Amino acid sequence: MINALRGMKDIIFEEGDKYLYFTQNCARIAANYGFSYISTPILEETALFKRSVGESSDIVGKEMYQFTDKGGNDVCLRPEGTAGIVRSFIQNKFDKAGGVKRFFYYGPMFRYERPQKGRLRQFHQFGVESFGVSDVKEDAAVILMLSEMLSFFGIKSVLKLNSLGCSKCMPSYRARLVRFLNDNDGLCEDCLRRKILNPIRVFDCKNEHCQILLKGAPILLNELCDECEDEFKRLRAILTNFNIDYEIDPKLVRGLDYYSKTAFEFVSTEIGAQSSVAGGGRYDRLVEFLGGRSAPAVGFAIGIERLLELIKMPSPQKCGVYIGILDERFFDFALKIAVELRRKIKVYTDYEAKNPAKILKNADRLGAKQCILIGENEVKSGTVRIKNLEEKIEFEIDLDLLGEFQW
Numbered sequence: 001m002i003n004a005l006r007g008m009k010d011i012i013f014e015e016g017d018k019y020l021y022f023t024q025n026c027a028r029i030a031a032n033y034g035f036s037y038i039s040t041p042i043l044e045e046t047a048l049f050k051r052s053v054g055e056s057s058d059i060v061g062k063e064m065y066q067f068t069d070k071g072g073n074d075v076c077l078r079p080e081g082t083a084g085i086v087r088s089f090i091q092n093k094f095d096k097a098g099g100v101k102r103f104f105y106y107g108p109m110f111r112y113e114r115p116q117k118g119r120l121r122q123f124h125q126f127g128v129e130s131f132g133v134s135d136v137k138e139d140a141a142v143i144l145m146l147s148e149m150l151s152f153f154g155i156k157s158v159l160k161l162n163s164l165g166c167s168k169c170m171p172s173y174r175a176r177l178v179r180f181l182n183d184n185d186g187l188c189e190d191c192l193r194r195k196i197l198n199p200i201r202v203f204d205c206k207n208e209h210c211q212i213l214l215k216g217a218p219i220l221l222n223e224l225c226d227e228c229e230d231e232f233k234r235l236r237a238i239l240t241n242f243n244i245d246y247e248i249d250p251k252l253v254r255g256l257d258y259y260s261k262t263a264f265e266f267v268s269t270e271i272g273a274q275s276s277v278a279g280g281g282r283y284d285r286l287v288e289f290l291g292g293r294s295a296p297a298v299g300f301a302i303g304i305e306r307l308l309e310l311i312k313m314p315s316p317q318k319c320g321v322y323i324g325i326l327d328e329r330f331f332d333f334a335l336k337i338a339v340e341l342r343r344k345i346k347v348y349t350d351y352e353a354k355n356p357a358k359i360l361k362n363a364d365r366l367g368a369k370q371c372i373l374i375g376e377n378e379v380k381s382g383t384v385r386i387k388n389l390e391e392k393i394e395f396e397i398d399l400d401l402l403g404e405f406q407w
């Protein structure tokens with residue numbers, strides 16, 4: 001027997017219903033915020049992720065599904081959605097056109113991590129990316145949207161917030177941090193690598209010794225330039241105005257290298273160790289870094305699998321109509337009605353003839369709201385009886401008028 005690969009799973013049955021319910025409602029909310037749908041390829045050039053997600057990240061350093069395709073190209077299954085969307089933004093010349101572009105997306109991402117609860121090698125994200133607004137009001141808008149999405153599904157979580165500074169304040173802070181790291185022996189192998197490639201990523205280290213050592217490290221939030229300081233203050237004021245609770249987390253550096261200024265994560269206490277349900281932030285330098293004309297940007301992604309177990313579906317309402325046949329001779333006749341009605345409502349059909357009691361039982365079990373029985377009389381008279389299974393009433397209607405019936 002061939003099983004799915006380790007760390008990869010089917011989304012099936014109840015989870016499948018939840019996945020659709022989740023993505024459809026997130027899409028609706030994102031559309032209400034003025035975002036439009038984008039789908040980019042799952043496979044991209046490896047260089048795209050190396051340059052955006054960054055060489056110092058665990059994702060690029062250890063977790064890429066990277067291979068050479070039959071044409072000899074170095075390609076990679078996308079570990080996240082932002083890089084591909086920035087690539088598309090530039091390729092479609094939206095950077096040159098100027099103005100504001102807002103996108104939402106969902107689909108599979110791939111990271112070769114050690115699988116455990118809440119951590120898969122193929123997982124799904126719902127994300128948004130907004131281009132062209134440098135004002136912190138847009139950061140607030142995407143956080144508000146994310147918060148609305150999570151509360152729509154009844155998910156309780158805590159917003160962690162940080163500012164990663166800009167090209168004015170980050171370099172001097174980085175130099176101070178590197179001095180601190182040089183003065184303190186005992187960093188793990190990974191952190192020694194991070195120190196060279198992107199020193200702030202040492203704060204993401206899970207190694208106990210590094211964590212202790214970093215307790216005395218300088219904090220970027222204390223060294224922001226006036227502009228970053230002011231923007232961070234304004235962001236917090238908007239969130240407070242909209243009753244969005246947050247915790248400042250000066251060590252929240254995110255696992256990807258492209259961020260500057262706002263960085264945030266929503267963390268849940270209900271799902272175990274892999275507690276980050278969504279993360280995002282501002283990445284004003286990435287468009288230019290990938291070869292486009294500079295454009296400010298901000299976005300987030302939600303990890304769908306981490307939320308599925310927390311989502312409660314609304315209790316199912318009876319809906320649709322079940323068309324049963326009393327004899328197999330009437331199948332074609334019933335199917336014709338079904339095809340017609342399916343343009344408007346959900347229709348269950350039966351391939352085999354059954355007695356009326358069995359038909360009504362099936363209709364009830366499947367959750368149909370109405371039931372129609374097709375027998376000799378119906379075919380001859382051209383009228384059918386609609387049985388409303390919810391209100392336990394029934395009435396006769398001309399077949400020609402079925403399409404106009406208010407189901």
Ligand code: HAM
Pocket residue numbers: 079080081082111113118119120121122123124125127128129255256276277278279280281282298299300301302303304305306
């Ligand atoms: P990220 O923090 O790497 O950000 O991922 C976002 C979310 O995806 C995480 O909070 C988590 O819920 C989920 N996730 C990540 N890895 C796994 C995994 N192995 N298994 C299950 N779920 C996982 C990004 O990907 C950025 N592109 C977000 C962003 C968009 N920033 C700006 N725009």
